[in-house]
Amino acid sequence: xxxxxxxxxxxxxxxxxxxxxxxxxxxxxxxxxxxxxxxxxxxxxxxxxxxxxxxxxxxxxxxxxxxxxxxxxxxxxxxxxxxxxxxxxxxxxxxxxxxxxxxxxxxxxxxxxxxxxxxxxxxxxxxxxxxxxxxxxxxxxxxxxxxxxxxxxxxxxxxxxxxxxxxxxxxxxxxxxxxxxxxxxxxxxxxxxxxxxxxxxxxxxxxxxxxxxxxxxxxxxxxxxxxxxxxxxxxxxxxxxxxxxxxxxxxxxxxxxxxxxxxxxxxxxxxxxxxxxxxxxxxxxxxxxxxxxxxxxxxxxxxxxxxxxxxxxxxxxxxxxxxxxxxxxxxxxxxxxxx
Amino acid sequence: xxxxxxxxxxxxxxxxxxxxxxxxxxxxxxxxxxxxxxxxxxxxxxxxxxxxxxxxxxxxxxxxxxxxxxxxxxxxxxxxxxxxxxxxxxxxxxxxxxxxxxxxxxxxxxxxxxxxxxxxxxxxxxxxxxxxxxxxxxxxxxxxxxxxxxxxxxxxxxxxxxxxxxxxxxxxxxxxxxxxxxxxxxxxxxxxxxxxxxxxxxxxxxxxxxxxxxxxxxxxxxxxxxxxxxxxxxxxxxxxxxxxxxxxxxxxx
Numbered sequence: 001x002x003x004x005x006x007x008x009x010x011x012x013x014x015x016x017x018x019x020x021x022x023x024x025x026x027x028x029x030x031x032x033x034x035x036x037x038x039x040x041x042x043x044x045x046x047x048x049x050x051x052x053x054x055x056x057x058x059x060x061x062x063x064x065x066x067x068x069x070x071x072x073x074x075x076x077x078x079x080x081x082x083x084x085x086x087x088x089x090x091x092x093x094x095x096x097x098x099x100x101x102x103x104x105x106x107x108x109x110x111x112x113x114x115x116x117x118x119x120x121x122x123x124x125x126x127x128x129x130x131x132x133x134x135x136x137x138x139x140x141x142x143x144x145x146x147x148x149x150x151x152x153x154x155x156x157x158x159x160x161x162x163x164x165x166x167x168x169x170x171x172x173x174x175x176x177x178x179x180x181x182x183x184x185x186x187x188x189x190x191x192x193x194x195x196x197x198x199x200x201x202x203x204x205x206x207x208x209x210x211x212x213x214x215x216x217x218x219x220x221x222x223x224x225x226x227x228x229x230x231x232x233x234x235x236x237x238x239x240x241x242x243x244x245x246x247x248x249x250x251x252x253x254x255x256x257x258x259x260x261x262x263x264x265x266x267x268x269x270x271x272x273x274x275x276x277x278x279x280x281x282x283x284x285x286x287x288x289x290x291x292x293x294x295x296x297x298x299x300x301x302x303x304x305x306x307x308x309x310x311x312x313x314x315x316x317x318x319x320x321x322x323x324x325x326x327x328x329x330x331x332x333x334x335x336x337x338x339x
Numbered sequence: 340x341x342x343x344x345x346x347x348x349x350x351x352x353x354x355x356x357x358x359x360x361x362x363x364x365x366x367x368x369x370x371x372x373x374x375x376x377x378x379x380x381x382x383x384x385x386x387x388x389x390x391x392x393x394x395x396x397x398x399x400x401x402x403x404x405x406x407x408x409x410x411x412x413x414x415x416x417x418x419x420x421x422x423x424x425x426x427x428x429x430x431x432x433x434x435x436x437x438x439x440x441x442x443x444x445x446x447x448x449x450x451x452x453x454x455x456x457x458x459x460x461x462x463x464x465x466x467x468x469x470x471x472x473x474x475x476x477x478x479x480x481x482x483x484x485x486x487x488x489x490x491x492x493x494x495x496x497x498x499x500x501x502x503x504x505x506x507x508x509x510x511x512x513x514x515x516x517x518x519x520x521x522x523x524x525x526x527x528x529x530x531x532x533x534x535x536x537x538x539x540x541x542x543x544x545x546x547x548x549x550x551x552x553x554x555x556x557x558x559x560x561x562x563x564x565x566x567x568x569x570x571x572x573x574x575x576x577x578x579x580x581x582x583x584x585x586x587x588x589x590x591x592x
Contacts, residue, residue, distance in 0.1 A: 090425040216445040222432075223439055227423045229388045234492065235412030235440030279472060281426035283447075 012284040019291035026298040030068045033305050066197040071301045072294045074256045079293025081249040082267030083286040087225045095267040096253045100160025104134020105257045107164045110171040110184045124258040131254030134160050189313030190261035203255040210252030218283035264315040265322025266293050340496050345394035347384050355552050362528045369539030370532040372549030378532035382500045386417045412440035416494035420501050422485045431469040437491030459487045479510035496528040515542040536571050540587040550574050
């Protein structure tokens with residue numbers, strides 16, 4: 001019997017193993033892609049401290065390596081957070097957008113662009129704060145309504161999204177069309193172009209707190225996939241656990257989008273694919289989602305860097321991959337209903 | 340388990356006042372009443388799923404409504420009408436959820452818990468389904484898996500909210516036989532809300548009748564058939580209990 005249990009986990013572990021190798025491969029390949037040519041030989045020299053080209057060393061350590069690490073971390077973080085959101089909301093189409101995290105981050109970023117001169121660090125901080133304020137507002141609204149069910153969260157998210165859209169429109173209206181408007185628009189399309197080692201180090205603690213917290217709460221997340229009554233009857237403080245886990249997932253998302261801008265579909269599609277392949281919904285599925293997210297975003301970033309002479313915003317690529325997949329899901333669902 | 344002066348419900352919509360009854364270990368209690376009489380409300384209040392206005396539920400002189408969820412879950416196992424699992428989840432994973440009250444905050448089930456889960460699945464002849472997707476099981480099997488989860492939870496009292504509501508006639512009877520066997524085997528105190536008084540007569544030791552917010556208890560081992568008939572007639576209209584071998588049949592006029 002125990003053998004059979006292990007065998008069942010083996011499939012998930014196998015897929016996690018394979019996708020980890022793919023992520024490592026793509027990560028390594030992504031280091032070579034960019035305007036400044038770096039050969040394998042040059043990189044080996046840089047790593048072994050024998051390179052005589054200070055420009056190459058700078059490009060590698062300050063831009064290329066932090067960017068590739070950030071791309072992988074973003075994929076892992078967004079998709080894992082997406083998987084958690086989908087489990088908590090019991091809805092395979094749930095993502096950080098649904099409770100207003102991303103629109104809150106947009107407001108924070110736009111505010112900093114318009115009123116605080118908009119250097120990269122203030123934008124990052126503003127976006128992070130915006131995301132956290134949005135989730136705090138949602139939690140506050142849920143508490144105020146005395147109803148802790150999922151619909152209240154979704155409705156609160158709709159309220160946040162509506163307010164955020166209004167604020168963003170106002171900020172855009174008052175922004176300088178020559179400069180700030182473009183920056184706001186560019187931020188909402190997402191890009192890894194401005195990632196530096198400093199930014200990576202800045203967000204890393206928040207990212208790690210979020211991911212480690214999600215890991216530690218993995219069994220509670222599993223139980224929260226049941227109805228609230230069942231969760232309570234199994235000994236879980238449903239309301240408090242849900243607040244905490246939402247906060248951890250938001251921290252992860254906010255830490256990423258604060259430096260990358262909005263990235264579409266990465267929190268939505270990989271968890272769905274992971275569940276379809278593994279036919280289960282536990283922490284292994286969340287990890288597999290994270291790795292698929294890393295694959296999706298690394299491929300997208302490589303394309304964004306190499307398709308045109310100038311770099312494309314990442315969300316253009318992820319949207320062109322994600323939207324057809326969603327259309328495929330709708331078509332598949334339609335077919336199953338016809339049958 | 341002693342339910343004492345329990346009052347609560349949904350203010351402005353539905354409210355139950357001063358409910359009193361006792362559930363003993365090793366016995367099966369049927370909670371009977373018409374639609375909207377408050378069966379589910381009582382069950383939810385006992386399990387701590389619905390805030391009570393006043394009253395207590397005592398187990399060994401401890402008011403379990405004052406306990407934290409985790410401590411209460413070690414005393415009471417709750418089986419809902421149906422388990423709402425949205426995503427693909429294997430039967431063994433559903434059963435393993437039963438050990439949650441015994442896990443520390445960041446802990447996950449260990450090897451011993453898995454062995455225990457298999458033990459209970461085997462006991463009920465469902466071990467071959469351990470890796471089957473719970474979602475594709477029939478209604479009867481789904482309900483059995485949730486009952487096995489409740490056994491792994493190991494509460495002294497098993498509280499089931501209309502567990503037979505989505506089952507066909509044969510599966511309803513099978514389920515009641517299993518619940519009866521579980522109560523005898525593990526000495527659980529079992530409270531089941533149900534619609535059909537016939538199942539109560541055939542599988543339960545006591546009936547708790549709920550009518551117009553008032554409780555009346557019938558000890559089926561002690562009371563005469565005529566008395567039971569009279570009590571049931573107060574809710575279901577004129578009826579006759581007929582003995583058929585070891586079974587009871589109900590005829591409604």
